Amino acid sequence: MNNLTQAGLARLAETAAKAPVSGSPGRICRELRAMTARLRQYYLAVSRGERQSNDPEQIAVEEWLCDNYYVLEKESKQSIRDIQGQAKQVAPGELERFCSLFWTVLREVPPLTDETLTTVLTAVGKVRKISESQFGFVPTAIKIALIRMAYEACFERHSHQRMSYAITGIGKLSDIDLDEIIYLCSGVERVLLQDPAGIYPCMDADSRKYYRRQVALVAAKTRRCEEETAQILLEDCLAQTQEPKDSPKRHIGYPILHNPYLKKARWRRGRATLVAGVLLPLLLCILLAAATHRIWVGVLCFLPLWEVLRTPLWQGAITGVDPDFIPRMDPKKLGEKPKSVVLVSTLLPGVGQLPALEDRLRQLYFSNSDSDMYYCVLADFREWSLPDDEKDESQVKAAVALIRELNRRHGNRFMLFLRSRTYSKTQGKYSGWERKRGAITEFIRFLKGEKTSLHTFEGDREVLSQLRYIIALDSDTSLLYECAQTLVCAAVHPLNRPVIDK
Numbered sequence: 292m293n294n295l296t297q298a299g300l301a302r303l304a305e306t307a308a309k310a311p312v313s314g315s316p317g318r319i320c321r322e323l324r325a326m327t328a329r330l331r332q333y334y335l336a337v338s339r340g341e342r343q344s345n346d347p348e349q350i351a352v353e354e355w356l357c358d359n360y361y362v363l364e365k366e367s368k369q370s371i372r373d374i375q376g377q378a379k380q381v382a383p384g385e386l387e388r389f390c391s392l393f394w395t396v397l398r399e400v401p402p403l404t405d406e407t408l409t410t411v412l413t414a415v416g417k418v419r420k421i422s423e424s425q426f427g428f429v430p431t432a433i434k435i436a437l438i439r440m441a442y443e444a445c446f447e448r449h450s451h452q453r454m455s456y457a458i459t460g461i462g463k464l465s466d467i468d469l470d471e472i473i474y475l476c477s478g479v480e481r482v483l484l485q486d487p488a489g490i491y492p493c494m495d496a497d498s499r500k501y502y503r504r505q506v507a508l509v510a511a512k513t514r515r516c517e518e519e520t521a522q523i524l525l526e527d528c529l530a531q532t533q534e535p536k537d538s539p540k541r542h543i544g545y546p547i548l549h550n551p552y553l554k555k556a557r558w559r560r561g562r563a564t565l566v567a568g569v570l571l572p573l574l575l576c577i578l579l580a581a582a583t584h585r586i587w588v589g590v591l592c593f594l595p596l597w598e599v600l601r602t603p604l605w606q607g608a609i610t611g612v613d614p615d616f617i618p619r620m621d622p623k624k625l626g627e628k629p630k631s632v633v634l635v636s637t638l639l640p641g642v643g644q645l646p647a648l649e650d651r652l653r654q655l656y657f658s659n660s661d662s663d664m665y666y667c668v669l670a671d672f673r674e675w676s677l678p679d680d681e682k683d684e685s686q687v688k689a690a691v692a693l694i695r696e697l698n699r700r701h702g703n704r705f706m707l708f709l710r711s712r713t714y715s716k717t718q719g720k721y722s723g724w725e726r727k728r729g730a731i732t733e734f735i736r737f738l739k740g741e742k743t744s745l746h747t748f749e750g751d752r753e754v755l756s757q758l759r760y761i762i763a764l765d766s767d768t769s770l771l772y773e774c775a776q777t778l779v780c781a782a783v784h785p786l787n788r789p790v791i792d793k
Contacts (some may be wrong), residue, residue, distance in 0.1 A: 305417065331360070524546045630759060632706070632758050633770070677721060691749045703751045
């Protein structure tokens with residue numbers, strides 16, 4: 292392999308991008324299946340001890356194949372699935388062009404790196420615009436080129452270095468930061484980065500990718516170039532000069548996610564389902580009335596038929612409809628993160644049940660240990676016929692001692708909010724007002740300095756006024772690793788806050 296300079300690599304990529312292509316996605320899939328089948332035969336023969344050559348170079352190739360054949364087979368099958376899934380999303384000939392491009396480039400370059408891939412895609416972008424779906428096909432095109440390189444190393448007597456390069460290249464592909472490369476090479480990305488609200492650059496990679504895909508869908512609906520479509524959406528956003536600076540309508544995501552071209556298909560499907568939900572039972576009722584010669588039979592059957600048909604109609608309506616995506620901010624780019632509290636609603640545990648509560652709180656802390664996250668036990672006394680119980684004092688002391696010990700170990704991150712009992716007319720006993728819903732309501736009132744039925748509070752009172760978000764859990768509900776941070780990053784995003792029209 293030649294050690295090309297970056298300029299030479301760029302020229303090679305531009306030449307490959309201009310070259311005519313032939314074939315079809317189906318042909319690529321057939322070639323992959325044929326190469327995999329022949330590699331399997333070669334692998335089985337070598338594994339049985341049937342050496343194909345005494346050449347040391349070829350023996351090294353066979354050893355690489357024996358150790359990594361199933362990696363090649365797995366990636367080949369996955370590449371075929373990717374091609375079949377993406378063939379309808381790109382212009383004819385573009386999949387073949389990318390496969391040919393990376394095959395031409397990878398034969399000449401040193402081991403694949405972020406810099407190499409950035410240079411190649413930048414050079415291709417100067418020749419022809421790269422769409423979002425084409426960016427998504429890049430990893431598959433690279434894998435196909437590497438599988439072909441391994442195939443040629445086995446059957447065309449190439450150096451074992453080509454075989455090792457193919458195998459290690461497939462392994463290194465997962466380490467390449469493709470999102471960062473797309474940020475540098477994508478024309479749509481460059482337009483969206485001009486977001487007047489400054490929100491887009493601070494979003495996480497999945498949200499930015501979703502925005503670019505939505506722009507690609509709008510471009511396909513309007514039959515425009517993706518970069519041109521992004522520029523039009525940006526101009527719509529810039530035109531919102533009368534909106535406040537913090538209005539979601541000034542964020543580039545608003546015209547993207549609220550674009551009528553993306554809503555029309557759902558609106559049509561929804562209207563068709565509503566009409567069918569009325570007309571279909573009505574038609575069946577008319578047929579029943581005609582068959583029985585009794586109009587009242589058809590009238591009486593309308594509601595039962597509507598109830599029976601409603602579920603399959605709605606199930607059919609939502610089939611194939613993607614759920615709405617919730618955009619999120621990147622926690623690394625938020626700057627000063629909003630302080631949040633995780634509320635665990637529970638009845639005040641007895642002294643013997645405190646170890647279980649301690650394990651629960653420690654699990655929450657270690658799985659979501661962001662420095663701006665706090666944890667509060669939202670507790671109520673058990674229901675009783677009197678306002679107070681003789682066991683209350685010992686339970687309160689034990690719970691307070693637990694919170695203080697956790698704060699001593701983990702730096703004032705835990706709280707206890709315990710309410711007094713109030714008389715419930717419906718139950719005829721004393722208990723916490725409105726149970727869980729009332730506990731959350733009163734905690735919010737307590738944060739605002741309003742009057743509550745507070746019995747005991749333990750924790751850092753100074754941080755209460757700084758809390759911005761609440762995550763409410765039941766005593767048996769848990770949070771996945773860093774899930775609390777993800778929820779906060781979604782709540783901070785302007786499109787997840789209500790728009791108040793003047």
